[in-house]
Amino acid sequence: MDKGAPLIVVGVALVDGDGRILVQQRPPGKAMAGLWEFPGGKVERGETPEAALIRELREELGIDVQQACLAPACFASEALGERHMILLVYICRKWTGIPQPLEATALKWVRPVELHGLDMPPADKPLIGLLDALV
Numbered sequence: 001m002d003k004g005a006p007l008i009v010v011g012v013a014l015v016d017g018d019g020r021i022l023v024q025q026r027p028p029g030k031a032m033a034g035l036w037e038f039p040g041g042k043v044e045r046g047e048t049p050e051a052a053l054i055r056e057l058r059e060e061l062g063i064d065v066q067q068a069c070l071a072p073a074c075f076a077s078e079a080l081g082e083r084h085m086i087l088l089v090y091i092c093r094k095w096t097g098i099p100q101p102l103e104a105t106a107l108k109w110v111r112p113v114e115l116h117g118l119d120m121p122p123a124d125k126p127l128i129g130l131l132d133a134l135v
Helices: 049-061 112-117 127-134
Strands: 007-014 021-025 040-042 070-080 083-092 106-110
Touching: 007 049, 007 070, 021 049, 021 112, 040 049, 049 070, 049 083, 070 127, 083 127, 106 112, 112 127
Parallel strands: 007 021, 007 083
Antiparallel strands: 007 040, 021 106, 070 083
16 A cells, blocks of 8 residues: 555444443554544455454454444544554444454443543544534
């Protein structure tokens, strides 16, 4: 990938029937280890953001999501070392399977207002208010 090209990352606010959002804790050994984040990951070359998110949710949580269930919600733009990251966040209320922490240290269901109290990556923080309004 072009070193000057922005890094495109996708994330999802999985929303359960009680209006809670799923966050996962980054594992030791990864950048920003221990921080809580929305599930998701990097968009690979040739992938659409939605396809990347569907793949990441299968790899990270063991759940299946249909593209029609992914609603674009908000985005963030953040300097990340020498690269610039664009984070695209979707909302999803319907999936198949029970989320499991396959790559994360832990999972937690929280009310949107509780996100303010979590240690999250800098790019995620400004999105909390937007997600609270949308959920």
